[in-house]
Amino acid sequence: MEKLLKIKEVTKAFGGLKAVSKYNLELGKGEIRGIIGPNGAGKTTVFNLITGVYQPDSGQIHLDGENITGLQPDTIARKGIARTFQNIRLFGEMTVWDNVKMAFHARTGYNFWGALLHSASFKKEEKRIGKESLEFLDYLGLAERRNELAKNLPYGEQRRLEIARALATKPKILLLDEPAAGMNPKEVEDLIGLIQKIHNDFPLSILLIDHQMPVVTELCHIIQVINFGQLIAEGTPSQVINNPLVLQAYLGEEEAIA
Amino acid sequence: MEIIIQQLINAVQLGAVYALIALGYSMVYGIIRLINFAHGDIFMVGAFIGFLLAVKFKLPFVFILLLTMFLTALLGIAIERIAYHKLRNAHRMSLVITALGVGTFLENLVRLAVGPQTRQIPAQLSNNILHLTNGIVVTEDKLLIIGISIMLMIVLWLFVNKTLIGKAMRAVADNIDVVPLMGINVDMIVSVTFAIGSALAAAGGIFFGQSYSIEPYMGIDLGWKAFIAAVVGGIGSIEGAVVGSFILAGIEVFTVAYLSSNLKNGIAFALLIILLVIWPYGIMGKPSLKKV
Numbered sequence: 001m002e003k004l005l006k007i008k009e010v011t012k013a014f015g016g017l018k019a020v021s022k023y024n025l026e027l028g029k030g031e032i033r034g035i036i037g038p039n040g041a042g043k044t045t046v047f048n049l050i051t052g053v054y055q056p057d058s059g060q061i062h063l064d065g066e067n068i069t070g071l072q073p074d075t076i077a078r079k080g081i082a083r084t085f086q087n088i089r090l091f092g093e094m095t096v097w098d099n100v101k102m103a104f105h106a107r108t109g110y111n112f113w114g115a116l117l118h119s120a121s122f123k124k125e126e127k128r129i130g131k132e133s134l135e136f137l138d139y140l141g142l143a144e145r146r147n148e149l150a151k152n153l154p155y156g157e158q159r160r161l162e163i164a165r166a167l168a169t170k171p172k173i174l175l176l177d178e179p180a181a182g183m184n185p186k187e188v189e190d191l192i193g194l195i196q197k198i199h200n201d202f203p204l205s206i207l208l209i210d211h212q213m214p215v216v217t218e219l220c221h222i223i224q225v226i227n228f229g230q231l232i233a234e235g236t237p238s239q240v241i242n243n244p245l246v247l248q249a250y251l252g253e254e255e256a257i258a
Numbered sequence: 259m260e261i262i263i264q265q266l267i268n269a270v271q272l273g274a275v276y277a278l279i280a281l282g283y284s285m286v287y288g289i290i291r292l293i294n295f296a297h298g299d300i301f302m303v304g305a306f307i308g309f310l311l312a313v314k315f316k317l318p319f320v321f322i323l324l325l326t327m328f329l330t331a332l333l334g335i336a337i338e339r340i341a342y343h344k345l346r347n348a349h350r351m352s353l354v355i356t357a358l359g360v361g362t363f364l365e366n367l368v369r370l371a372v373g374p375q376t377r378q379i380p381a382q383l384s385n386n387i388l389h390l391t392n393g394i395v396v397t398e399d400k401l402l403i404i405g406i407s408i409m410l411m412i413v414l415w416l417f418v419n420k421t422l423i424g425k426a427m428r429a430v431a432d433n434i435d436v437v438p439l440m441g442i443n444v445d446m447i448v449s450v451t452f453a454i455g456s457a458l459a460a461a462g463g464i465f466f467g468q469s470y471s472i473e474p475y476m477g478i479d480l481g482w483k484a485f486i487a488a489v490v491g492g493i494g495s496i497e498g499a500v501v502g503s504f505i506l507a508g509i510e511v512f513t514v515a516y517l518s519s520n521l522k523n524g525i526a527f528a529l530l531i532i533l534l535v536i537w538p539y540g541i542m543g544k545p546s547l548k549k550v
Contacts, residue, residue, distance in 0.1 A: 051439065052438075072438065072443075073438035073439060074437075074438040074439075074440075074441050074442055074443045074444070077438060077439050077440065077441040078441040082439065083439060089433055089435065089436045090433070090436075091428070091429050091432040091433055091436070092432060092433070093428070093431075093432045094425070094428060094429065094432060098425055098428075101422070101425060102425060102426065102429050102437075102440045102442070103440050103441075104422070105422055105425075105426055105440055105441060105442045122421075126421075126422070129422070165440075166439075169439075169440060169441060
């Protein structure tokens, strides 16, 4: 079967430093994959390459059989790739509801005159967007918060809002960059449940980066380990955990025992 | 009392012109943090396009206004695409210097095309005198200019606050890096912003030309005034640009009426400095958080 996302031999250097080198990844439909690796290993660079923030120096990226290498970030987003950030990035000065409404923009088109003249079809469209975006907020338990400014939400809710906004773009692939960053064990447990629920309820594949082992081992079917921009291991959680190379490069003695 | 109301009407008319220019400064700054010092000259070009349409083509006023706004909007988009686009991630100082260059270019281009002499846009609106109440008179064109200006500002406010494109503009102002991930083309939003700002300045140019003479360097003085009005109101804020403009116009008009026209700029700017000492971010501005 054709893989949903295929990254082939991608290299990206900054100055003399190769952040990612001849990197490969395949993500099938409905799969959850994890990428782990020490700080500075190139994990976020991979996300930036997939979403078009960076252009690869060489190699190709294919989505659903289509070459998306070198496309602009907004085009790639419209083709069905959404992401969240390690340091949450919301529209802080906008309401929770408006944050999610923004995600509908791409599929609404830019009917300038319709907007200016407040035409009937335009109003109907705005109403539909209002309703649908509220459903996404409701799904993530944020409906009551809809009229608050995003920056005023507590940390955990900001994370959920970022996920709601990503889901509202109706992605084929959801990229989660350290979704458990800054969470306590209880919150991590809830997050794992939430990601599983999303995976069951939406027709999408998930690629996630995380430092916290429970997140990747409980969620991911296949885990990749990268270090210095290169793939050093790939396999099921148990395979990867027991790989001596991985233990050496990343996990360290204590974490391997735990 | 009559004199005060009479002066108030003058202040509102002048304030409306300032506001139409100040809005462009404020909106462009809001989304890409650029003080577009060419904006006053875009206003000037708008006035001259209106002049040409009125003198050469003798179009009715509504068409002059709409066509001038449209053509000036295209000019605004072109300036952004040609001069500013590549510099979006450059140091802000490079952008500001480029903007000053674009302004100087426009001034000289227009001077080359039409000459340096001052001109008058032929009166397009009836200047019949209306007697509002005892002793208060106002010409119809003044009322119309004030009315259309306020209407344009209301449409703009609705557009920015109630529509998705308006929301996208606010999103760009809020966090430009995330906007593309929503599938929104940032360049498109920036173009729309320049188009709207330039179109409003063009309307201001035509209204200004109904009461005062126009010349290629008129944008410098008016541009500075509008810029200062935008800063006092809180640059980046639409409401602030309007408030700042009416305050500045009010100070100017009343200084001329009750003190001396020589003191106009001196007193206006002294009071504006005081306002900025009280509200360093402008009356309706917010301290901007520096992104790490």
